[in-house]
Amino acid sequence: MNNQRRTVLKTGSGAALLSMLAAAGIINPGIALADWNKAAFDAKSMADTLKALGAEQPADSKDVQVTGPDIAENGAVVPVGVTSAIAGTTMMAILIDKNPNALAASFTLPEGTEANVQTRVKMGQTSNVYALVKAGNKFYMATKEIKVTLGGCGG
């Protein structure tokens, strides 16, 4: 009698624990999502943005690449991609030097996600586009100039 009661208690608490774990899993799926980094997105200059991201002295790296057109006819839709060949890349960001706010987008990459993201950005004018990559505790950077011809007038 007593034994049976013990078993019931055990299985009961086991099930409760499982459901608690599941609930915790739903609330926090895999990695903790950081709040939108207002300071970094509000920063005007490249230097301020890097500071807000905690990357004041990123090293230039050949393993990081910005992909995009040499000349973009329409500054409202510029396809830009970032790739990194550095192992353990956990964060990538796209920064546009001459835009009102330099930071365009940042991506957090959990393990298993390739360091290769493509998107489209807006550019006010011809500018250097930077890819900032974080691997381990170090930051790396690459740059590419994209010329913007407003209104498709050429030149």
Add this chain to the structure above:
Amino acid sequence: MAAKPMKIRASVKDGVTEVKALISHEMETGQRKDANGAVIPAWFITELTATHNGKVVLASEFGTAVSKNPYLAFKFKGGASGDKIALSWKDNKGESRTDEVAIG
């Protein structure tokens, strides 16, 4: 305005899943002015998260410089035909939307 569904394509090849998404959103920068010279307030997606069977595979933060109707493409290891890929975004007005597709 109710947000329109996202267009999401996910395909798996050699154990790597490629996800391409086209998100319907104004992405107003807050820099433009209307005909009367009044500034059009910023309205843009701030966060976009992609999950594969409930596990986060990409967490992104957007600024106003992401183009209107944002496009996003990325790849991750794993995934099988029929697995669920879900994308959800949140904008600076507090609106949000989640769409889900199966890997083709």
